[in-house]
Amino acid sequence: MNRCGALLGLVLVAKLLLAPLDVLADSKGQPAGEYRVKAAFLYKFLDFVGLPEKAGEEKVASLCILGKDPFGSFFEAVEGRPVGSSGRVLKVHRLARDASAQELRKCALLFVARSESESVRDVLEKVRKYPVLTVSETSGFVEAGGIINLVVRNRKVRWEVNYDAVEEAGLRLSSQILRNAVRVLRRQED
Amino acid sequence: MDTNPASGGTVTPAIRRTIRVRLMTIIMLGSVTVVAFTCVAFIVFSILDYRREAAEDLSSLARIVAHNSTVALSFGIPEDVEGLLLSLETRPSVVLGCVYDREGNLFAQYRRQRNPLPGDPPPVRESGSFFENGRLLLFAPIRHQGKVLGTIHIQDDLSAGWLVFVRNLLGASFIMLVAMLLAWLAASRLQRGVSGPILALTKTARTVLEKGDYSQRAATTSDDEIGVLASTFNRMLLAIESRDAEVRGANEALQAEVMQRRQAQEALFHEKELLSVTLRSIGDGVVSTDAQGRVTFINRVAETLTGWTEREAAGRPLDAVMHLVHEETGALVENPATRVLDTGTVSGLANHTILVARDGTRRAIADSGAPIRAEDGEISGAVLVFRDVTEERKVEAEMTRIQKLQTVQVLAAGIAHDFNNLLSAILGFVSLARHSLPAGGEASDGRLQKAEAAVARARDLTLQLLTFTSGGEPVRGTATLDSILREAAAFALRGADTRCDFDIEDNLWPTNVDAGQIGQVVQNLVLNADQASNEGGTILVAARNRLLTSTSPLPLPTGKYVEVSVTDHGIGIPAENLPRIFDPFFTTKSKGSGLGLAVCFSIIKKHEGHIEVESAVGRGSVFRFWLHASHGERNVEMPVLGKLPLGSGRVLVMDDEEAIREVARDMLNILGYDPDVSCDGAQTIELYRRALQEDRPYHVVILDLTIPGGMGGKDTLRELQKINPDVRAIVSTGYSSDPVLSNPLEYGFAAFVRKPYDIGALAMVMAGVVRSGG
Numbered sequence: 001m002n003r004c005g006a007l008l009g010l011v012l013v014a015k016l017l018l019a020p021l022d023v024l025a026d027s028k029g030q031p032a033g034e035y036r037v038k039a040a041f042l043y044k045f046l047d048f049v050g051l052p053e054k055a056g057e058e059k060v061a062s063l064c065i066l067g068k069d070p071f072g073s074f075f076e077a078v079e080g081r082p083v084g085s086s087g088r089v090l091k092v093h094r095l096a097r098d099a100s101a102q103e104l105r106k107c108a109l110l111f112v113a114r115s116e117s118e119s120v121r122d123v124l125e126k127v128r129k130y131p132v133l134t135v136s137e138t139s140g141f142v143e144a145g146g147i148i149n150l151v152v153r154n155r156k157v158r159w160e161v162n163y164d165a166v167e168e169a170g171l172r173l174s175s176q177i178l179r180n181a182v183r184v185l186r187r188q189e190d
Numbered sequence: 191m192d193t194n195p196a197s198g199g200t201v202t203p204a205i206r207r208t209i210r211v212r213l214m215t216i217i218m219l220g221s222v223t224v225v226a227f228t229c230v231a232f233i234v235f236s237i238l239d240y241r242r243e244a245a246e247d248l249s250s251l252a253r254i255v256a257h258n259s260t261v262a263l264s265f266g267i268p269e270d271v272e273g274l275l276l277s278l279e280t281r282p283s284v285v286l287g288c289v290y291d292r293e294g295n296l297f298a299q300y301r302r303q304r305n306p307l308p309g310d311p312p313p314v315r316e317s318g319s320f321f322e323n324g325r326l327l328l329f330a331p332i333r334h335q336g337k338v339l340g341t342i343h344i345q346d347d348l349s350a351g352w353l354v355f356v357r358n359l360l361g362a363s364f365i366m367l368v369a370m371l372l373a374w375l376a377a378s379r380l381q382r383g384v385s386g387p388i389l390a391l392t393k394t395a396r397t398v399l400e401k402g403d404y405s406q407r408a409a410t411t412s413d414d415e416i417g418v419l420a421s422t423f424n425r426m427l428l429a430i431e432s433r434d435a436e437v438r439g440a441n442e443a444l445q446a447e448v449m450q451r452r453q454a455q456e457a458l459f460h461e462k463e464l465l466s467v468t469l470r471s472i473g474d475g476v477v478s479t480d481a482q483g484r485v486t487f488i489n490r491v492a493e494t495l496t497g498w499t500e501r502e503a504a505g506r507p508l509d510a511v512m513h514l515v516h517e518e519t520g521a522l523v524e525n526p527a528t529r530v531l532d533t534g535t536v537s538g539l540a541n542h543t544i545l546v547a548r549d550g551t552r553r554a555i556a557d558s559g560a561p562i563r564a565e566d567g568e569i570s571g572a573v574l575v576f577r578d579v580t581e582e583r584k585v586e587a588e589m590t591r592i593q594k595l596q597t598v599q600v601l602a603a604g605i606a607h608d609f610n611n612l613l614s615a616i617l618g619f620v621s622l623a624r625h626s627l628p629a630g631g632e633a634s635d636g637r638l639q640k641a642e643a644a645v646a647r648a649r650d651l652t653l654q655l656l657t658f659t660s661g662g663e664p665v666r667g668t669a670t671l672d673s674i675l676r677e678a679a680a681f682a683l684r685g686a687d688t689r690c691d692f693d694i695e696d697n698l699w700p701t702n703v704d705a706g707q708i709g710q711v712v713q714n715l716v717l718n719a720d721q722a723s724n725e726g727g728t729i730l731v732a733a734r735n736r737l738l739t740s741t742s743p744l745p746l747p748t749g750k751y752v753e754v755s756v757t758d759h760g761i762g763i764p765a766e767n768l769p770r771i772f773d774p775f776f777t778t779k780s781k782g783s784g785l786g787l788a789v790c791f792s793i794i795k796k797h798e799g800h801i802e803v804e805s806a807v808g809r810g811s812v813f814r815f816w817l818h819a820s821h822g823e824r825n826v827e828m829p830v831l832g833k834l835p836l837g838s839g840r841v842l843v844m845d846d847e848e849a850i851r852e853v854a855r856d857m858l859n860i861l862g863y864d865p866d867v868s869c870d871g872a873q874t875i876e877l878y879r880r881a882l883q884e885d886r887p888y889h890v891v892i893l894d895l896t897i898p899g900g901m902g903g904k905d906t907l908r909e910l911q912k913i914n915p916d917v918r919a920i921v922s923t924g925y926s927s928d929p930v931l932s933n934p935l936e937y938g939f940a941a942f943v944r945k946p947y948d949i950g951a952l953a954m955v956m957a958g959v960v961r962s963g964g
Contacts, residue, residue, distance in 0.1 A: 041265065044264050044265065047264070047334065047335050048260075048261060048264075048334075084335050085335040085336060156266075174260075174261060176258060176259075176260060176261030176262065176270075177261055179261075179270070180261055180262060180265065180267050180270055
């Protein structure tokens, strides 16, 4: 498989995945191809995660981006759209590095940007044992206790999953997410 | 036998298809149909089920794949989906599986590697299952959280289903075969339960029909409808049997009644026939009329009497058919039937009724009429019975005549005997006087001769009277009538100017008659004819032989007769006098005695003959009489008076009348005999015995037949014969009634001499007796 062909395939996949988001194509600040895919992945993960109810935010699924936002204006276009089957709508929160643990714990999905790779352990500690799906694109994220880490393999965006972290967070993650993960980290029981 | 069931009640229709076959057919057909239907249904159902199952299987497979490919689809991981699709490998019939994205573009696919290779994935369709070209095509949406992510398609090859079908078909066929076999076995066993009783019932019905035996009963073994049918049939048979017996009984009764009626009818018919035949062949005339007096029936005799045939007479008034008039007045007589219809009582006809037939024939009839009453008593007609009494009237008239004659006979008997004796004496003496007249006394002789003639006439008259007496029996001798007729006619017409012609057949049969009496008849008839005739008239005396057969209208037995007729052309006899002319003392003449024809009648009757008259006023009369012809030969004619034959010998004359004794003594003396006289039987016997003792016996004894108060001639002769068996005796009498006169020899007499006798007659008899005695 040559490079050219792989790239073409990635483009195709991206195009396929983002088709519902085509409305965004003309918007300003288009992210690069890789981040457009990752943005779409974040949004879709919400569909395959059993989100627990959080007080005061019944109708809202909060997608929080911690650190420097690499997705541009992608989420502004999709904010308010329904998420999952519970009738909740998407709400995007951009959080600063100093965001309180309270704020972090309100998030359904917490993306830890590359810019915050240094403080990953702290962040993860703050939301530990709270139903927050933590996602990042930093190597060692899952080992640090994060749940999903996006990786590129064969020019395709894929992911790693820490199954223990899922259980610790009290979330229910689709088995297909697990099956399609490039790596599933699981504590040795025996 | 091929029989139309409707055509004959006695022939049992043939059974073409037995109930066994029918039942078997029905059972087999039914079971095969059920099994076949079941098998087909089973096969169809199995096919449908196979399809449905296949569809469901594919659907669940699709659902699993779809469910597990949501993430792969969402995150664009076709390898994952292909891995999922690879699981379709486990289902052998799946040939193709693929997933399309939302846009309908092929996302991932699985193709079974086998020959022939399945075609390329078809374009996306709506969700659902489709059977095409032996394949099942399933399209199902892939959803997640209510959002359609794409479409999954699985294609299944159903050829394996054919295998199932064939397998099922083979199985079904096997089942059918087994089922049919079982059905056959079961049917052939079970149908007996149905057909058995029916066959038995059929057999019974057949037996009943063919033998007509209603006492047969069907077996009632089952308790189903057939059992009920059999018992119903039995009840029906019972009913038929009883009704049959009833009908048979009624029929026999009817037959008997019919027979009885037929016999009654035949009896009635015979009776009617007999009655009809009786009525028709009855000797009397029978005429019946209806209530209006019209003729309804007339029998053969009545047809003959009236001259009307039944056909002609039917419906005519009775008076037109039966014309009745009074015998003498000729006036119409009311028909008795009319009287019967008027009065309703039985009625006889008055006497002297004459029925004038159609051809004018007049017949005296006697009749009686009676009403014919219907059952209700109404008079529906009259029946009249009558007969021809013309002959009866004649007989009656003759009877009357004979009665009158007998009256005369009594009278005559009273005086004629004495008178005759007196005449005998007168005649005897006159004849003696003439013989003893001396020569030259011619004048006296002439007077004596006239006296003799007068006495002779007186004697004739007496003789005529004597024929009426009981002693009028003819003294018969065989004679031809020829000379008697001629002599008698000539004697009667002495001195008359009437001419008499004779037409007498040659070889006239002899008759056995009293010549004197028949001569007397002829004399009387000729005398009457002469008196009836004009002067110069002609009388025809005819005689011919007649053979009377049974068809003869004459009241005489059949046989040979001599018919004598005396015909004149004189004044004739009025019809009203005809019935009476033979009556004694009936006369139309001023000087007639009224005895002439009566004597004729009496004499002919005594000769067993018949006399009748036919006369028309102004044209003359014909008297006819018939006498038996005899087989005997003619007697030698008595010699006519001539020279007296003289004799000799002693003669004893017995007579109670002294005058007779005297004249007889004188006559015998003249004739040369030596006479003695006696007045009765006792004296005669005494004289005869004494003479015999003195050896001077009497050669001849003349005995009077009747001695009043003493022994008569016959008894005296018997006594004399005791003395001398060869005694020769002559019987003498004026009577003619004693049979001894007809055949004196039979009674021992040698001859007979009628009183009064003249010397000539005595001389002849004496000469005969003496000559015969040698």
